[in-house]
Amino acid sequence: xxxxxxxxxxxxxxxxxxxxxxxxxxxxxxxxxxxxxxxxxxxxxxxxxxxxxxxxxxxxxxxxxxxxxxxxxxxxxxxxxxxxxxxxxxxxxxxxxxxxxxxxxxxxxxxxxxxxxxxxxxxxxxxxxxxxxxxxxxxxxxxxxxxxxxxxxxxxxxxxxxxxxxxxxxxxxxxxxxxxxxxxxxxxxxxxxxxxxxxxxxxxxxxxxxxxxxxxxxxxxxxxxxxx
Amino acid sequence: xxxxxxxxxxxxxxxxxxxxxxxxxxxxxxxxxxxxxxxxxxxxxxxxxxxxxxxxxxxxxxxxxxxxxxxxxxxxxxxxxxxxxxxxxxxxxxxxxxxxxxxxxxxxxxxxxxxxxxxxxxxxxxxxxxxxxxxxxxxxxxxxxxxxxxxxxxxxxxxxxxxxxxxxxxxxxxxxxxxxxxxxxxxxxxxxxxxxxxxxxxxxxxxxxxxxxxxxxxxxxxxxxxxx
DNA sequence: ACACAGGTTTAGGCCAACCTAACTCAAGGC
DNA sequence: GCCTTGAGTTAGGTTGGCCTAAACCTGTGT
Numbered sequence: 357x358x359x360x361x362x363x364x365x366x367x368x369x370x371x372x373x374x375x376x377x378x379x380x381x382x383x384x385x386x387x388x389x390x391x392x393x394x395x396x397x398x399x400x401x402x403x404x405x406x407x408x409x410x411x412x413x414x415x416x417x418x419x420x421x422x423x424x425x426x427x428x429x430x431x432x433x434x435x436x437x438x439x440x441x442x443x444x445x446x447x448x449x450x451x452x453x454x455x456x457x458x459x460x461x462x463x464x465x466x467x468x469x470x471x472x473x474x475x476x477x478x479x480x481x482x483x484x485x486x487x488x489x490x491x492x493x494x495x496x497x498x499x500x501x502x503x504x505x506x507x508x509x510x511x512x513x514x515x516x517x518x519x520x521x522x523x524x525x526x527x528x529x530x531x532x533x534x535x536x537x538x539x540x541x542x543x544x545x546x547x548x549x550x551x552x553x554x555x556x557x558x559x560x561x562x563x564x565x566x567x568x569x570x571x572x573x574x575x576x577x578x579x580x581x582x583x584x
Numbered sequence: 585x586x587x588x589x590x591x592x593x594x595x596x597x598x599x600x601x602x603x604x605x606x607x608x609x610x611x612x613x614x615x616x617x618x619x620x621x622x623x624x625x626x627x628x629x630x631x632x633x634x635x636x637x638x639x640x641x642x643x644x645x646x647x648x649x650x651x652x653x654x655x656x657x658x659x660x661x662x663x664x665x666x667x668x669x670x671x672x673x674x675x676x677x678x679x680x681x682x683x684x685x686x687x688x689x690x691x692x693x694x695x696x697x698x699x700x701x702x703x704x705x706x707x708x709x710x711x712x713x714x715x716x717x718x719x720x721x722x723x724x725x726x727x728x729x730x731x732x733x734x735x736x737x738x739x740x741x742x743x744x745x746x747x748x749x750x751x752x753x754x755x756x757x758x759x760x761x762x763x764x765x766x767x768x769x770x771x772x773x774x775x776x777x778x779x780x781x782x783x784x785x786x787x788x789x790x791x792x793x794x795x796x797x798x799x800x801x802x803x804x805x806x807x808x809x810x811x812x
Numbered sequence: 813a814c815a816c817a818g819g820t821t822t823a824g825g826c827c828a829a830c831c832t833a834a835c836t837c838a839a840g841g842c
Numbered sequence: 843g844c845c846t847t848g849a850g851t852t853a854g855g856t857t858g859g860c861c862t863a864a865a866c867c868t869g870t871g872t
Contacts, residue, residue: 367829398831399831399832400849404852404863405852420837451679453705465697465698467727469696481680571836597858608850617819629820629823630859634859636821649868666820760850768820
């Protein structure tokens with residue numbers, strides 16, 4: 357109890373935990389101690405301890421040995437951080453010449469330091485975008501988020517044409533590589549062929565033919581445009 | 585020893601101490617424990633403890649019961665923070681519509697979170713300005729700072745005309761008030777008269793006649809333009 | 813010359829966040 | 843239905859950064 361009022365003044369650490377748990381428990385699923393520990397690069401005991409504190413703060417629910425789930429309040433706080441992070445990324449790319457492979461690290465630090473006021477000023481300067489440079493949806497200020505339906509390029513039918521709407525990849529090097537191929541949100545690709553046994557896909561974009569492996573093709577989320 | 589190599593990864597706290605000590609010890613003068621404590625709103629024992637750590641780190645020199653002074657390395661680190669702070673202020677005012685009375689608080693948090701890379705991008709976007717919105721000089725990236733000569737409006741001669749080059753005031757309300765009078769860097773003022781015994785000054789700026797007290801007049805730093 | 817006042821430091825605690833080592837649970841193989 | 847195994851938790855320790863209370867300098871006034 358008392359949680360609904362005490363929502364402010366979370367530490368950087370707490371904010372990171374909430375964001376991580378949010379990421380790890382989509383659709384009311386549950387996040388495990390070790391998953392959280394791995395994502396945050398902390399030891400499992402550290403996570404156990406923090407989870408205890410956070411559940412006492414009413415930010416999450418913890419079934420010992422089973423898993424962890426955000427409360428409504430925890431989810432709100434997590435979405436606030438996600439909004440900050442993605443708006444900062446968008447701002448840095450749009451106005452300060454950042455490329456999408458390096459914004460993450462910068463946003464990761466800034467998201468804890470900016471005020472709500474600054475976040476909203478950045479949002480306004482950007483024209484209140486719906487997605488960040490990777491195509492990830494930006495939660496609204498009142499805490500709703502709309503995941504747009506999309507299918508991995510890897511599961512398209514040969515002959516399908518689709519627009520990439522989101523690139524679900526965090527690794528800088530991979531992002532840089534994808535950028536050199538022009539595979540970013542907004543790009544239109546046609547699946548020309550697919551090797552068997554999880555082999556690479558042949559695609560066409562910007563009039564060029566490319567070959568991409570399954571791993572990358574699973575990360576390129578598309579919206580179908582036309583089928584033949 | 586070993587200090588010269590270990591310059592990175594200072595904590596927020598340490599950065600704040602260095603900045604405070606820099607502010608309090610101009611011209612190789614010495615800062616006292618209680619001055620630092622007062623500026624940072626901490627207890628004197630906390631400062632004593634931190635001063636000990638910082639002197640062991642080689643960032644400052646401490647003569648017990650006498651005072652504290654930055655080493656070359658401490659000064660470098662402090663100037664790095666000052667540069668960040670002032671560039672952030674300038675950026676927020678120029679590009680995100682902040683007014684000069686509220687940027688300080690925002691910059692105070694951001695200065696610890698931005699990367700050198702981001703700072704330099706902001707500097708470039710601003711065209712590498714020499715001063716921040718208050719007229720405070722911005723140290724260069726290699727750590728030099730040029731205080732430009734100026735005299736408080738309070739000590740001008742009656743009849744003098746001068747340009748305000750700097751407003752040495754941190755309080756939001758006062759800054760807001762000065763802004764309403766148009767008294768900001770770049771403003772041109774003429775001293776029309778002065779009441780005796782530390783009384784208010786009568787000045788003219790933008791064709792309007794204003795009356796300002798000694799306290800504010802001491803904060804308005806000017807460069808003389810013409811005398812009669 | 814000395815005592816007193818103020819500023820300064822030391823002593824001892826507390827809290828947030830982390831760690832390693834040791835213990836405990838839960839789920840699957842037989 | 844037991845026992846192993848790996849994940850999870852508890853125990854206990856460390857560090858940074860702060861605090862209050864108590865002891866301690868230092869310079870000033872007489």
